[in-house]
Amino acid sequence: MYAPHVRRHALALLDSGISQTDVSRQTGINRTTLREWSQDRSLADKYLGTDLCPRCEPVPRPPTPAHAYSYLLGLYLGDGCLSPAGDPRKKIWRLRIACDDKWPGLQRECADAIAAVRPDHKVGRVQAVGCTMICGQWKHWPCVFPQHGPGKKHERLIALEPWQQVIVEEHSERFVRGLMHSDGSRVLNRIPKKDGRGFHAYPRYLFANTSRDIVGLFTDALDRLGIPWKAHVKRQPSVLSQRAISISRKDAVARMDTFVGPKY
Structure with missing residues (x-):
């Protein structure tokens, strides 16, 4: 299972228009998984969770909204x-x-x-x-x-x-x-x-x-x-x-x- 911050980063890259092959190279997520996420976003979102702290991620981010x-x-x-x-x-x-x-x-x-x-x-x-x-x-x-x-x-x-x-x-x-x-x-x-x-x-x-x-x-x-x-x-x-x-x-x-x- 990929860490939530890795999933979030991969989704952001896909949303920016980067190819699944390049996203796979940058994140280590296989292309089959990325293709499944692109076709059904809920498969990626369901493991992101809401109990995670945005400030404790490897790359800290501000609270939202x-x-x-x-x-x-x-x-x-x-x-x-x-x-x-x-x-x-x-x-x-x-x-x-x-x-x-x-x-x-x-x-x-x-x-x-x-x-x-x-x-x-x-x-x-x-x-x-x-x-x-x-x-x-x-x-x-x-x-x-x-x-x-x-x-x-x-x-x-x-x-x-x-x-x-x-x-x-x-x-x-x-x-x-x-x-x-x-x-x-x-x-x-x-x-x-x-x-x-x-x-x-x-x-x-x-x-x-x-x-x-x-x-x-x-x-x-x-x-x-x-x-x-x-x-x-x-x-x-x-x-x-x-x-x-x-x-x-x-x-x-x-x-x-x-x-x-x-x-x-």
């Missing part, structure tokens, strides 16, 4: 964590994303993203106080989320790997959406009028996180998208100071509305 991973990465950096699951000898990890119970649509979107990145496996839900943990188990979550480590995120370096940076740059809107769904909000800002009669009201987006690195990833994505922002420190009693990012210009809010919008 990229747009779902970019969104899930934003959720993970904001409200996600990895922890050992079950028998430690099996080395299985549990991904947990905390989703507020006020936003059932966000919970569904989070579950869909986990299912897309980790197909054909169940996505679990665990009720907690005021929120639901959307969960998925896999041996290789630390491979696709290398930001995992001991301690709290704001107490250690959070930086993207080069392959993650490529995905985030290509799918910046999905990355921003994930971060906003975890640690952001769309609010109506009210400013008293100078004459004291009523208020000026306008919508704005706010994002706040105690990790300077995560805030930096957020603002870098906004810069790539050409969305202006302002920073200030959000201080709360008995809570660590948070760096807050405000997006309040009318055109910037309108741009954010096209791919983020209010939580639902």
